[in-house]
Amino acid sequence: MKIERLNADFGNSTDNFLVDSYYFEIPTCVVEISKEKAESHFTNTVDEVGDLLDRLLISTTIDDEDRYFMVGKLAEDNPYSNSHVGRMHDKINSDIPYAIFLAAVAYYYKIKNEDSENVAEIEIDNMKMLLPIWLLKKEEKFSIGQAKMANRFLGEHTVKLLTSGMEIELTIKVGSPKCYIESEVARWAIKYKMVNDKDNNVTIIEKRMESRKFDDNETVLVDIGGGSTDAVLLTKGLNTPVSKDSFQVIQITPYLGRLEKLLKEKLIEHFTDLRSLEKFIVANYKNQKYILRNQNTGTKYDLTAPIVDMLKEYAELLVYKVMEPFKDNSKGVLKFIYFGGEAPILAPYIKECVKNMTNEEIMENNHHFLGELLEDDKSEIFKPTARTINLAALEILSLNERKSK
Template sequence: MEIKRLNADFGNSTNNFLIDSYYFEIPTCVAEISKEQAEGVFTNSVEDVDDLLDRLLISTVLNDEEHYYMVGKLAENNPYANTHVGKMHDKIESNIPYAVFLAAMAYFHKLKGEKEIAEIKVDSMKMMLPIWLLKKEDKFSIGQSKMQNRFMGEHNVKLLTAGMETELTINVERSKCYIESEVGRWALKYKMANDQEKEVTAIEKRLESKMFDNHNTVLVDIGGGSADAVLLAKSLNTPVSKDSFQVIQIVPFLGRLESLWKEKLLEHFTDLRSLEKFIVANYKNQKYVLKNQNTGEKFDLTEPIVEMLREYSKLLVYKVMEAFNNKTKDALKFVYFGGEAPILSPYIKEAVEQMTNEEIMENNHYFLSGLIDGDESEIFKPTARTINLSALEILSLNELKQG
């Protein structure tokens, strides 16, 4: 089986994959278990590949020892599945991205590959690292090389899910690591459009990107594990210096959410992930009413949740402003994205208005959902959660055209 373009976003809430134009997600829940535990996970066989994504059980050999992992939804209820959320997650050293990568490859092979061929050749793989992790090195390129090298070459995985068992060898021919948040500028500046005449995907300049032609722009990437920001030159061009990359010094969002769960909502949710899912399902109307599906009883949790979101947003905006307002006297444009941006957006707007005024909020601060125009020809239109992945796909397609 050959994969031409493997684009991966190893997030702290969700891992997003775009493989030869096919998109899927795996929750960032990984629990290492013993061989004996692995043998007792399943009582029934999984018969449909559509169910496999929720039942990923794999093993791989690391340092001459076989390790067993439950990955994604299967691991959500395991107490060791979210050990990365309360601190900054070092994706270079952690086994979590690697285990998810192997599970993703096993799933994709079952979905698209031929049973008789137990090998996957990946022509080109692209991934990213957050700014805080790259800043630990003397040069960004050192951290990027470490991540690239981790995925380059041969990998072996056993899919142990009952009814879906297989062994695979994966060969990654080329890999490249980009900078989270900064790479997103490619998806703000360009779009992938379906050229029906030539039956190809065309990379086109976005008309709406013109609003950034005369302004330096700050991209604020709010993830579950870190918040990073980068100051771009005019026309969404590359940053001018290392100082243009800023780590926003704030507790990771998932870590703050875990504190809220333990301090105020422990009786209502069994784990952090169930609270996170509840917020994702209800944030659009800013009302958080939990309903017991068995008794019909309702619990209005709006006050403690909104209070946390408002406080978090206020501190986030303060930290972002503090990092960039002194770098130029000209008006800056700010674009907020990342997995947590839609949840925090109303409170970020409040905080910006309080720190500045309504006019500045309206003219200089943008959220992705209100920034990108509708275009029926656009392929894989970026969202707050997938803009970095869209950018990797644009770079992958450009690379293919260049040969």
């Protein structure tokens, strides 16, 4: 089997994949288990390939040692599944992105080859991934960190999918991996979009009309993730940053780490783990009311106050930390675009904070949120969201490379 384009965003909350235009997500939960536990984990077989994403159990060899991992939803309830959330996660050296990559490829293979043999090979022509700015800044040059991450995936890999009923052994060969800068790469998907040319039955890349709002201003891209928040100062027209100082790591407790603190201090009686609290907030943030219902007893708990207080406090510190590094470096009016997995949740509190720090006119004209910025276009393929903007940018770069070849 051949994969032309594999684009991966290894997030701290969710890992997003776009493989030859097929999109799927895997929760960033990885737990290593013993061989004995792996062999006895499943009591029933998985009969439907559609259920596989929730049942990913793999083994691979790392440094001549056989290792066994539960990946994604299967690992969510394990107490060790979120060991990376309270600190900055070193994705270059961590086993977590690698295990999720192997599981993702195995899942994709089974989705496309449900009745396959037990042994198969996959060739990946073009693989793209990302690293956060804080990790790249540890190196003398960004390119050194990018090369380290890319080289981790270059070459041949083996993985065994151990999920009962879905067993397969795969050899994966990655030909051309490339690593890009989180946040900065998003400018490609803010400036351009992928649209379907029905007349010629092809995908084309065209400029977004809404990106003209930034033609005459320097713009800061603010990527609010579960593990880290990055800010990048772009030149006019959403063009390339001018120096290393244009890339800023926002010194703030990781969002998931702050959420874990809230869980331990105030909500421990209502949620068994961090993921259940995170899902509860994602399910309810649009109306800013957090009412927990016990589906067995009908009892309701209003958790709005502690959750909103935490989100407000986090947003206030975030806005201060984001605006401070750039206030003396910009030339003229500076604009901001907020995205990342946590941006929609924090948006109303960021807006309120910006208004209090400046005024409503500046907030409306200079501070933009991705979901409100991008216009609807029925011909657009894979319209990005706050969570998938980096991934969409990688796909645009991949399609541009294919066109140039």
